Amino acid sequence: MDGTGMGARRLLIASVTTGLVLGTDAAIAAQDEETNVQNLPAVEVSAPPPSTRRAAPRTPTRVAAPRTRIYVYPTSPGTSKGLDVDKVPSSINAVDANQIKRAGSMNVTDALRDNIAGVNISEVTGNPFTPDVEFRGFVASPVTGTPQGLAVYQNGVRINEAFSDAMNWDLIPTAAIRSVTLVTNNPVFGLNALGGAINLQMKDGFTYQGAEIDVMGGSFGRAQASAQWGKTVDKNYAVYAALEGLHDNGFRNFSQSDVRRFYSDVGYKNENAEFHVNIGAANNHFGASATVPAELLQQYWGATYTTPQTTANRVGYLNLTGKVEATPTWTFEGTAHVRRFEQNVVDGNPTDVQECATAGLLCFGNDTTPANGVNGVQLANPFPAGTILGEIDRGSIRSTTFGVSGQATNTDQLLGHDNRFVVGASYDASVTRYNATAEIGTIGENYVVSGSGIFLGPTGTPEPVAGPVSLRTVNQYNGLYAMDTFNVTDAFAITGGGRFNVARISLEDQLGTALNGDHTYTRFNPVIGGTYKITPELTAYAGYSEANRVPTPLELGCADPARPCLLAAFLVSDPPLKQVVSKTVEAGLRGSKELNIGTLGWKIGGFRATNYDDILAVPVPGRTGFGYFQNVGSTRRQGLEAEVNIKSPTLTFSASYAFVDARFLDALTLGSNSPFADADGNIQVLPGNQIPAVPRHRVKVGAEYAITDVWKVGGNALFVSSQYFVGDESNQFAKLPSYTVFNLHTSYQVTKNLTFYGRVDNIFDNRYATYGQFFDTTAVPNFTNGGAAFNDPRSLSPARPRAFYAGMRVTF
Template sequence: MRRIRARSLFIVPASICLFSGNDIARAEDPPGAVQALPPIVVTGTKTGVKRGQTTGATRIARTVPRLVVYPTTPLSGPGSGIDPEKVPASVNVVDANQIKQAGSLNVSDALQKYVPGIVVNEVSGNPFQPNVQFRGFVASPVAGTPQGLAVYQNGVRINEAFGDTVNWDLIPTAAIKSVTVVTNNPAFGLNALGGAIDMQMKDGFAYQGAEIDTMGGSFGRIQSSAQWGKQVDHFAVYGALEGLHDDGFRNFSPSDVRRFYGDVGYRNDGNEFHLNMGAADNRFGATATAPVELLQQFWGATFTTPQITNNRVGYVNLTGKVEATPSWTIEGVAHLRVFDQKTEDGNPTGTQPCTTDPTLLCFGNGSTPANGLNGAQLANPFDPSATLGEIDRTTTRSTTTGASLQATNTDQLFGHGNHFTVGTSFDSSVTHFSALPELGTIGPNFVVSGSGIFLGQSGNPVSIGPVALRTTNQYSGLYALDTFDVTNAFSITGGGRFNLADIKLEDQIGSALNGNASYTRFNPLIGGTYKITQGVSAYAGYSEANRAPTPLELGCADPARPCIVAAFLVSDPPLKQVVSRTVEAGLRGSSEVNIGTLGWKLGVFRADNTDDILAIPSPVLQGFGYFQNVGSTRRQGIEAEVNLKSSALQLYASYALVDARFLDALQVGSNSPFADANGHVQIVPGDRIPAIPRNRVKAGIDYSITDAFKIGGDALFVSSQYFVGDESNQAPRLPSYAVFNLHASYQIDKTMHIYARADNIFDNRYATYGTFFNTGTVPNFANGGAPFTDPRSISPARPRALYVGLKATF
């Protein structure tokens, strides 16, 4: 057993939440609903029904404060909230009405629409499994993507244990009350290098009534959601169901989504307890990138299928809040999550007839034996004219349990306002991972047909074969934060988090994958805010964050023994943890103007990573790769946003610049056409990091023509980006793109509401992600079997699509 004792500093996750759902105006509370509100009102909204709003039971606006909780479990209330003007970082909040306005069961669509620094790409080839990128850091469902964002649901971290992946398809979008994108706070622990995305869910205290929403349209899309909430005395219940089918615009890309979320709550005398649970069972045709030569002939083309993902999850959380004294609040959460994923992935193969004896199979070259499961060299049963491929199947099953406890105090300190938070957490995950490759042939439609012949340990050194691995992740931490009001205008915040991460790998077949790794670190935070005028404030802050290498990365980190990323693990040399140091500053403000409320913000940031981890493609074997520390990288930029809100008109516009670069000279393996004879490219300081567009521009408008009839539109521009694999910045970039969408709605009566949406109205053919592939592994069957000549492979975006829906609110 190889033991890795990397003693370094690391912060790990907690069941915490920086921004409370209470900071969003509860536009979904019924008249007369009983609700405990925090006593300090920072800002309010006008009561009553505004022009363009409906009058259904779940659509009445109420006066509530805007409070930020920093950080805490999901049940934040009196004593926990602080003024958002005292947060020394950028604050981005998307509420339930904005999520609904996006008209999608993908919460990522609302995030891309309303958060300046976020862009979404479909590296997986499926809209329900997107990469969400914020400031150049990614939360992705694709195993093998170096993750940089922590994602929380009701205070529970939902990055999956094995690869820190985020499966956005498992999140019940209709049940979301608010989403907050958090920056510059180490309290969010593990993997919050670029920040954290926190989702607060609805309950029967905040949502009462019933709603059924059904929509259908282009590419066979049909979806429906239903939600219901009710309060009886001190008890409340809430439930949401969602179902969706979409054929997809690409070959072999159907999607089926089934999700449930429920909550039972009790509230009395400032104390509150909830039991919430959820489940999902989804299946996707994840078609990934395709060669540009195929897409030029048919925009829905795919390459080497099947590529199928089945995701299932079940979870239960118990949360509680007790007001111990008028100034002390105790909150806690215990959670259990079971995640199960199965994938089928058709690929080219390194298996080929041996050079000296074509009746036998070799792997990686013409002389190294390709072995079966019994260790003996495989005979070659395939026709000499056949193109060989393989179907790689994986199974990942993770069980995660954890608990956290937090105390908040709001007593004055030396006669000044003070908000103190201290907490601790422990999370443990056990994952069983297995992988098995089946040889087959690739047909003229690029579909791999299995042969029933399974590939055993093969390669020199061993690069592929069956895998059975058990991993254990244990993360524990202690954090404290304090916000002190030096004056009525000036507040300072300080604190930090100390965490320990232990990761254990146990090979279930042999011993090559065995290993232990431990990481510790203390991450500090210091910052301040100053209220320049009643409507304008400034902020500045410095923080550190980090993540440990995941079990997936530790199991595939040897350049000499690359593996099919996320499938076949072969070695575990030590990787260093990544540490991010972030500084940001900005101005924000709001004011009343003649036609409504004008809000704006302008900020700058810089995040420097040391020992950053990158997925490196193998220069020798197509589809293989490994993980490597690549020295220091930097992501810096500007974020600007302005919005105008009135009873009849809503406008918003934003701009984000993200400049992401390597800071060290480095030679790495690459599948770039500009790689040298050994398959390497040379990174020099200042080269841009691939797949991170530099500029993002967003704008939108909603206008109420009458009280019942609304129209609107939005636009997105994303600038060019380098292809993944082009770390040396030598190849032409993936082109920029702009997409425009329209929507309209009409309130038929108090109950019925009809709406329509048109996406990509100009039918722009663009791609959101690009990489390279080996043009010699598979013939271009669409061109008579001639070789491919263009190594570019991209993820095409959805063409023009039209949708119509009907919503009933009771």
């Protein structure tokens, strides 16, 4: 690798097309259509037909014969010959459309949390529509500056944003999702799949026919509606469209949310080919995106700290996919896509700017470094004595991404044995414009920052940069991969292959030359594994793989401890970072069995993932919001996942347990606002210290029972154990407490086409926090305590109190 410093914006391998998906071709429920398409070759397994006992028809005609398929390589739509699921040498986690609907939420992340053992959700932003998804200690987060470890795909197109690889879950149209699969131990998914890859497979008119309108409302001013429609025309053509809208006032001050999303697909297929064009758009706005000091929450659970805190996200995309079965054993696939993403963030914060030792002028916190205006001249102090100063930081992102990919699959026998060979390549490029400004303001007793019209410029010294930033970045990602699964016997199969990644990140400073830079990273990631079918109902698997992620433009542009940045707004030229390499081994057992009460499924597995040259965001003590990114040596995440489920026409039951042990392997000195920090604001991290914000234990239990053919009741419980606060990497402070949440839901089918439903979340009104960090207790007074300083260094993300919702679903 090579490069100089840089500064912001986005790596998006948009069309690595390495997704993975589980779906069901079932004639059940309103939209559990066949999962045979969009960008990933099938791993298919025939499932036993459902029991003949059925409720009255509840939806319009749906698609035929029950069958389950898993997608573990990049491909495009079609009915490609599948690989038996028992040949996949890794853990398989999937959520179908029924489970998404049962969650009763427009957040697909809620369905992931409820149905996948190792997934945990944290509302780091303080808003339920922009959550962090953590799996095995790796995160896919919308928070800029969070080191990302999960790749996310929609119809095989990577949708992690270019700037910091952030994942904006709010942009995904939940009603249009056919299935979600989380695959591990597979480098074919390209960059950033350190802990795994999440692939969302969307509906189309071949897999969903009919129409549905769904409206719901309830606590905290929630009002939401969705509509979807699908139709097949003359068997060869199909069209599908979905539209969603939501308004929620939130339970916290200034926490209103508005979501608007659209998705559509037009498809054509015949016996040997299938082609799709799908487009989507979203325009969303959110408030209250931050943690809150614990002392404020003790006074009022809906409190906020230094507002405004708003985020506006917009996206539009166009995807083209095609698949042709050229011969009985050769299939060729291709994709092309373009995506435009825009984000505007307004963030009110404390500031390091204060009156200088020399009265009448403004300086940074040391009283000697001048706070300059945009013209480079030191700012005069226009504020009355005793005014508490703040800062409104504004950032905007404009990214355009284009990508193409191609893949060939061959199923000819090799040496007289069944064999499946896949080879493919992808190219993705994104161009991003990033801009940021900082406006000095005043903080009132309601913690609202009011702007003054005075904007900061560069300091001109090796101090934190707080002036305007204008940056253009170009990210180019190339990938070449091959995978082969060879059946040694009918029971034993081995898989091997790998992917070669080349990533180039160029930065062009639009206001000078300080941020200019060019970095190139290369890496070959291998995989090898095997499966053995011990009995027809029991399969063992084991595998080893490697994956990598390259530093983002944000991380590359803010990597010098001597020149920290306001994350993630202002960047400086800094030394390059090393890419992160993860090496994973996992093994387990899975099986299923037909019982009198239904189909019993179960699995148990263990994993160990070791990251080398891991990257961490390190805060600067005493400088609110400032920090830098640093390679911190090796880290390890290891654990166990176990799950059992029962499915029948009248009963659905699941229970799971996940243990995740995440630790540092090397000694470190890190800056922290921890009360245990030394006089220089540092803590000492020892080998074996646990990584913060990763709870070690997660227990999930859920059930739904059909009391009659038209009335269902169900509920679920979630236990998440304690976790260390972010900033307590030395493990000296008391942990964030564990929590348990119980939820209930019910539905009643009034007629064939009309269903009423309701749910109660957090039925015992448990007050708990999903995330915690430390903050500078001296930055702003505690106005609820007469303006004295805060005593408690904890800052928390409060979870939503008890909430009631009711809705109606009409199908045609």
